[in-house]
Amino acid sequence: MHNRLRAHLQQGTPTLGTFVQLGDPALIECLALAGLDYVVLDMEHGPSSLAGAAAQILAAERHSLTPLVRVKDASRASVMNLLDQGAQGLVIPAVKTVEEVRRLVQYGKYAPLGERGFGPSRASGFTYAPELHDLGQYLARCNRETLLLPQCETRECLERVEEIVQVAGVDGLFIGPFDLSIALGVPAQFEAPVMQNALQRILVACQAAGKYCFIYADRTRARQRFGQGFHSVATSMDTVELIHAFQRLVRDVRGEGP
Numbered sequence: 001m002h003n004r005l006r007a008h009l010q011q012g013t014p015t016l017g018t019f020v021q022l023g024d025p026a027l028i029e030c031l032a033l034a035g036l037d038y039v040v041l042d043m044e045h046g047p048s049s050l051a052g053a054a055a056q057i058l059a060a061e062r063h064s065l066t067p068l069v070r071v072k073d074a075s076r077a078s079v080m081n082l083l084d085q086g087a088q089g090l091v092i093p094a095v096k097t098v099e100e101v102r103r104l105v106q107y108g109k110y111a112p113l114g115e116r117g118f119g120p121s122r123a124s125g126f127t128y129a130p131e132l133h134d135l136g137q138y139l140a141r142c143n144r145e146t147l148l149l150p151q152c153e154t155r156e157c158l159e160r161v162e163e164i165v166q167v168a169g170v171d172g173l174f175i176g177p178f179d180l181s182i183a184l185g186v187p188a189q190f191e192a193p194v195m196q197n198a199l200q201r202i203l204v205a206c207q208a209a210g211k212y213c214f215i216y217a218d219r220t221r222a223r224q225r226f227g228q229g230f231h232s233v234a235t236s237m238d239t240v241e242l243i244h245a246f247q248r249l250v251r252d253v254r255g256e257g258p
Contacts, residue, residue, distance in 0.1 A: 001123070003088045003145040005038045005066035005232075006171075009212050014226045017068070019216070019237035021046035025059035027238060032063030040234055041069045043082075044093045054085040054122065061086065068147065074100060079107040084121035089147030091174050091214075096156035098163050105169030108148050110139040113169040147171045149214060152202050153179035161202050165209045172212030172231070175202055190221070203229055 008015050017038035018031065023046075031039055039060060041053050048056070053069060060067035070091040071078040082090060092104055106114045118139070120126045131138050148169060152161055153176030165173055177190055177199070186192040199215070206213035207229070214232040217225045222235045250256070 001086075001088060001142060001145045003066060003147065004064060005068075005088070006145060006147060008037060009231055014230075015232040016222070017066075017232065017234045018241070019070070019234055020056070021048075022238050022242075023048045023052040023056070025055045028056045028059040028065065028067075029063055031238070032060065032065040036065060037232075038066035038068055038089075040091055041067065041087075042237070043072045043078075044070050050081055050085065053082065053087075057086045068149075070151075074104050074107070076107045079104065080117060083108060083116070083146065084119075084123050086123045088145065089149060089171070092148070092150045093176070094154055094179070095150040095152070095164070096154050098160055098167065101150050101164050101167045101170060104148060104150065105167060108146065109143045109169045113143055143169075147212075149174040149212075151176045151179075153177075153183070155183040158183075158198055158201070161205045162208075165205045165211050170211065172214060173202060173206055174214040174234075175199065175216065177216055199228075206231075 005015055015037040017036055017040060019040045019042050020027065020031070021042050028039060041048060041056055043053060057067040066088050067086065068089040068091055069082045069087040070093060071082060074092045079090060090108060095101060108114060108116055110116045110118065124132060131141070149172050150164065150170060152158060152173045157164060158180065161173070164170070178188060180198060181187055181189060181195050184194050184198060186195055189195060203213050212231045214234065215225050215230050216234050219235055222233045225233045
């Protein structure tokens with residue numbers, strides 16, 4: 001496995017992705033052709049099944065688009081199943097404690113970092129992948145290339161962020177600004193001082209630990225987030241952009257103004 005998103009991050013290149021809730025693999029092909037670096041398949045809020053996610057992961061690979069998945073929870077089954085299907089990184093929602101993050105690493109990374117189980121799966125070519133001639137090197141490469149990104153979107157995670165980001169095997173944090181703003185008592189008030197302080201605290205913690213800092217942002221704030229030093233921005237999502245595009249089309253055709 002070669003994670004192109006991770007390669008860009010290592011080179012210091014700002015990366016751009018989007019969230020996906022619709023389940024068709026053709027959608028992933030379209031997003032790849034649009035020039036995105038990665039997609040986050042949303043199994044927390046979206047309706048996708050494991051089989052549906054597997055088909056979209058395959059479509060992403062075909063077009064050199066890095067497939068990440070936001071899992072519905074951090075259980076061993078959720079983590080291992082998506083990685084076995086070829087997800088090159090996981091976003092884990094609603095993290096609150098250091099112990100949760102340590103369990104995530106336990107499930108998502110092979111020894112010596114964790115205890116991820118190995119077996120015949122799509123990710124390993126059902127054990128026929130050429131690189132499996134040296135299993136030790138294969139496991140080390142998977143550990144290196146697989147991104148584990150807990151979401152910092154709860155007050156509890158924010159209060160422990162410096163410790164959480166230092167956990168070995170965690171590759172970075174993914175800020176969920178909507179839920180974080182709600183948790184801090186300022187729903188969707190992203191410019192509120194308490195939110196600005198929180199974002200800065202998370203970013204500084206990631207920088208100090210040498211880890212990546214991802215954030216969700218709408219199109220009006222995406223460039224601002226890059227300017228602030230965030231390594232990656234996931235902008236909008238497929239459903240929102242689909243509605244936006246067809247609203248514009250309707251206005252253009254009907255002559256209803258800008």
